[in-house]
């Protein structure tokens with residue numbers, strides 16, 4: 001087995017795969033270890049891992065997540081020969097959407113991103129709306145169009161102004177971090193500790209058609225400009241693997257209301273990397289995000305809304321203060337006025353057909369070193 005790898009015992013992200021040698025079998029849950037996937041249904045003799053998604057396992061709750069991770073680590077470390085029987089080479093599996101997405105919520109937690117978009121969409125107003133520093137602004141997305149990395153994204157068509165219909169000419173990305181809810185709550189109940197409900201994180205690309213969005217969003221918020229596809233990584237990194245990445249959240253002014261007070265450190269020192277056709281165009285730093293994920297969770301449930309197994313909530317676009325840290329093309333090119341230059345001599349204001357965008361991230365590992373989050377990638381197909 002592979003020894004020195006960014007996919008070692010300290011990471012072990014979960015995914016759902018099917019095996020080329022077992023056609024027709026229901027996809028299975030595995031953890032990535034080096035260039036292999038450990039087949040958990042076989043290795044742990046537990047049918048919860050043979051159900052086609054992570055949801056049944058997630059519903060067992062945080063104590064089971066911890067015990068399972070400990071068991072997997074001990075099997076791989078102390079009995080590699082036996083564990084090796086259940087390791088399938090990555091190049092012989094197909095990876096799927098890891099969770100059955102229940103509800104999908106997208107937040108807007110980067111001060112820099114919100115300020116940049118405010119300047120472009122509402123040039124005559126203050127960039128930040130008066131509510132922005134008082135609550136993590138969010139909207140409900142379309143769970144059914146969350147797709148696994150690698151799924152092609154068809155350029156959406158829609159209204160782009162009064163009487164104007166056609167393919168989006170401002171197709172964009174949003175590099176985000178997504179949080180997967182494992183343990184649910186009942187209607188009317190408030191969630192407890194963040195780590196008792198949230199299982200792990202995944203990278204998200206919230207594809208956005210800026211021309212459709214700019215015309216439709218007033219006053220109810222994003223709708224068709226974002227609901228055509230949202231891509232996530234096939235790998236869910238459990239929170240425990242991020243123990244070395246936890247940092248205090250960014251200072252907040254004004255002090256948030258009690259229900260939004262941070263009880264624990266859930267700032268995360270992750271650095272994202274956005275590639276366009278293989279070239280790095282941005283490195284957004286997650287640790288500077290204004291609202292932390294524990295605050296997002298508290299806010300989305302404060303009205304008594306229940307959490308469901310498989311809920312996905314995303315941070316919103318991760319943008320830092322520097323030009324090379326912006327998590328969307330609309331910011332990187334300032335609404336297309338300062339196109340990005342690629343090394344083949346071509347330029348991009350927004351995405352063209354056949355462009356491929358991929359997002360990765362690294363974070364300090366729980367035992368030193370770095371861990372690498374699973375990539376999310378997608379290629380644009382022409383409008384239909």
Ligand SMILES: O=C(O)/C=C/C(=O)CC(=O)CC(=O)O
Nearest residue numbers: 107108109117118174316317
């Ligand atoms: O400011 C606006 O009107 C719109 C902002 C966005 O498009 C951002 C969004 O989807 C949330 C985010 O990713 O931060």
Ligand SMILES: [Ca+2]
Nearest residue numbers: 174206316317
């Ligand atoms: Ca978004």
Ligand SMILES: [Mg+2]
Nearest residue numbers: 206226229230
């Ligand atoms: Mg989207």
